[in-house]
Amino acid sequence: MKLNELRDNEGATKSKKRIGRGPGSGKGKMGGRGIKGQKSRSGVAINGYEGGQMPLYQRLPKRGFNVPNPNKYAVVNVGLIQKFIDAGKLDASAEITEDALVASGLVRRKLDGVRVLAKGDITSAVKLSITGASKGAVEAVEKAGGTVTITATPADAAATE
Numbered sequence: 580m581k582l583n584e585l586r587d588n589e590g591a592t593k594s595k596k597r598i599g600r601g602p603g604s605g606k607g608k609m610g611g612r613g614i615k616g617q618k619s620r621s622g623v624a625i626n627g628y629e630g631g632q633m634p635l636y637q638r639l640p641k642r643g644f645n646v647p648n649p650n651k652y653a654v655v656n657v658g659l660i661q662k663f664i665d666a667g668k669l670d671a672s673a674e675i676t677e678d679a680l681v682a683s684g685l686v687r688r689k690l691d692g693v694r695v696l697a698k699g700d701i702t703s704a705v706k707l708s709i710t711g712a713s714k715g716a717v718e719a720v721e722k723a724g725g726t727v728t729i730t731a732t733p734a735d736a737a738a739t740e
Contacts (some may be wrong), residue, residue: 617732652711657719658699659685660707671703677710695720695727 598610612619627634660680663669668683677693680686686693692710697719704724710731712720717727 652692652694653686653688653690654694654696655680655686656696656698657701657716660695660705661703662699663700664703664705671705674708676708692730701725713736 597604598606601607609619617623617625627636629635660669660675663683663685664671667677669679669685675698677686677689680693681689692721694711695707695709695716696713697715701723705720706726707720710726710727712727720727720731725729
């Protein structure tokens, strides 16, 4: 193969649509924008605008509620905890706290706490002390002979004071 034989794969590049380059191009003269009017001009942003009529998104009833400052949890699966124990990054004999999970590299940062989910299998009898856990995760840990202690989140502690 020579340098002059190099080219992109078929369909890898697509030529740019050239607007306003004469009647033969199919997009000449007005460039597909029609005649006059607001939408034929540049700098137009009228999504949802209905000519002064109350827009549909404002006419429809509103439902639900968004919590303004929800708790964000770092999520860990029991299978990953077991994997880190097998690799020697976590000590199964000692209590596994959120700080231990951060130190081992399993969790990057605690956020509002660490929540354990039931994905994967755990065989070691571990003692977990964390902010939250799913029912399945608690069952999996207790089935393996371990315990799960749920602690209050920093946000919950501040709310009770």
